[in-house]
Amino acid sequence: MGTPDFAVPCLQSLLATQHQVAAVYTQPDRPVGRGREPAASPVKRLAIASGIEVVQPVSLRDAPAIEKLAGFKPDVIIVAAYGLILPQAALDLPGHGVLNVHPSLLPRHRGASPIPGAILEGDPVTGVSIMLMDAGMDTGPVLAQETALVAAEDNALTLGTKLAAMAAGMLPDALDGWVRGELKAVPQDASKATCSRLISKEDGEIDWRLPAVVLWRRVRAFYPWPGCYTRWQGKLLKIVEAAPIPQPRLVGGQPGSVIPLDPGSPGGLVGVNTGEGVLGLLRLHMEGKKEAGAAEFVRGHRGFIGSQLLLR
Numbered sequence: 126m127g128t129p130d131f132a133v134p135c136l137q138s139l140l141a142t143q144h145q146v147a148a149v150y151t152q153p154d155r156p157v158g159r160g161r162e163p164a165a166s167p168v169k170r171l172a173i174a175s176g177i178e179v180v181q182p183v184s185l186r187d188a189p190a191i192e193k194l195a196g197f198k199p200d201v202i203i204v205a206a207y208g209l210i211l212p213q214a215a216l217d218l219p220g221h222g223v224l225n226v227h228p229s230l231l232p233r234h235r236g237a238s239p240i241p242g243a244i245l246e247g248d249p250v251t252g253v254s255i256m257l258m259d260a261g262m263d264t265g266p267v268l269a270q271e272t273a274l275v276a277a278e279d280n281a282l283t284l285g286t287k288l289a290a291m292a293a294g295m296l297p298d299a300l301d302g303w304v305r306g307e308l309k310a311v312p313q314d315a316s317k318a319t320c321s322r323l324i325s326k327e328d329g330e331i332d333w334r335l336p337a338v339v340l341w342r343r344v345r346a347f348y349p350w351p352g353c354y355t356r357w358q359g360k361l362l363k364i365v366e367a368a369p370i371p372q373p374r375l376v377g378g379q380p381g382s383v384i385p386l387d388p389g390s391p392g393g394l395v396g397v398n399t400g401e402g403v404l405g406l407l408r409l410h411m412e413g414k415k416e417a418g419a420a421e422f423v424r425g426h427r428g429f430i431g432s433q434l435l436l437r
Contacts, residue, residue: 131285132205134293135226136171139203144298146177147197152208153181163194166187178249186212194218201304203424204258205292213260222302226296228288230270231256232318235263240285241346242321243275247338251284253292255299257310262320266310269299280348290341332437333381337369337402346371356435357411358428365416366408376384381434393419395430 127136128151139146149172154163165173172179182190191214201221205212205229215224229239231254236242243251252272260267271291275284300412302308331340339356344353354363370392378384378398387394392405410416411426423429 126202126207126209126211127168128152128208129204129206130167131228131289131292132168132207132226132257133171134289135203135205135296136168138296139300140175142300144300146175147199148178148180150180150182150194150209151209153183155239182209185209185215185335191215191218201300203296203300207347211258216258216260223256224268224300224303225256225263225265226292227254227256227263228252228255228285228292229321230272231267232261232313232315234321235318236321237320237323240288241281241324242319244279244281244346245342247342248275251288253288253295255292255295256313257303264313264315264318266312267312268303269295269306280345282349301410324351329353330437331355331364331434331435334400334436337399337428340399340404341367341369352410357432361412362434363410364404364406365409365410366406368405368407370396370403370405379433381436383432384432385430395419395423397434417429 144163149168151166151168151172154165156162156311157164169179169181180193184190185194194215195218199219202223203226204223205226211223220390227239228251229243230250230252234242234251252259252270255266255269256263256265256267273287273291299308304427324347329347330411331353333355340353344364347353348365352363352365354361356362364376368391370386370390378401380398384396384403386392386394388405390405392403393407396403396405408416408417408418409422411422417425
């Protein structure tokens with residue numbers, strides 16, 4: 126059971142084993158792009174290419190959905206970023222339970238957005254946990270964990286790719302070890318739990334009154350979606366890549382004011398005053414235009430330096 130790109134390597138790793146993947150459950154097709162045409166999830170595309178039956182219920186809470194699932198007679202269910210809640214009736218079906226692949230070091234960053242959550246909190250390390258699911262939100266006992274560094278240049282896309290590969294490498298051994306009775310399910314320490322909430326498009330709107338380091342983390346955590354954005358000359362301006370500058374805000378410089386930076390600055394050629402420090406802008410994407418590096422953007426928008434961006 127999985128939906129986005131993160132889950133694809135896990136399915137690939139299972140297909141490479143001796144286990145029989147009886148079915149793949151994934152979210153219903155969603156409209157995408159300007160034409161809003163329904164598109165299959167990455168997991169569905171792999172399942173179809175592999176000749177595996179695909180099931181796309183809107184919910185697993187009703188009796189027909191449970192009966193359909195029971196018809197596959199699963200020995201174990203693997204969940205990786207599926208996106209639907211499994212009721213107790215589904216958790217009780219497989220003899221070896223339901224294993225969930227979660228991209229954090231549980232009990233830290235339970236919930237919907239563990240990868241952006243690690244970046245937003247400035248965690249130096251994160252990782253992957255494979256746990257036995259129970260009725261709670263990522264509260265079940267852990268079977269296996271591995272850690273990964275969060276690099277300063279990591280965004281949600283690059284960190285997610287890293288953790289997806291790690292998860293795929295862990296899953297076959299964890300599954301086999303659990304089925305053979307060689308792994309112990311270790312309860313989580315609930316006193317150390319944190320929760321990552323579901324991210325919305327509105328979260329990407331930049332409040333220039335926040336510290337530069339906080340905005341830098343948000344730019345990384347919200348890439349590629351929803352992106353960090355502000356407005357300039359009435360148009361949406363996305364900050365694709367940025368860097369905090371270790372210098373105080375310019376005297377008299379209001380948050381949101383665009384300033385030139387010293388040549389050779391780690392933040393590039395142009396920055397924005399924030400509530401604390403300066404955020405250097407490295408790559409930008411103006412509405413209706415192509416993405417550009419800061420130097421190219423400034424050449425094409427000569428009134429940018431010295432202008433004032435909306436505070437929020």
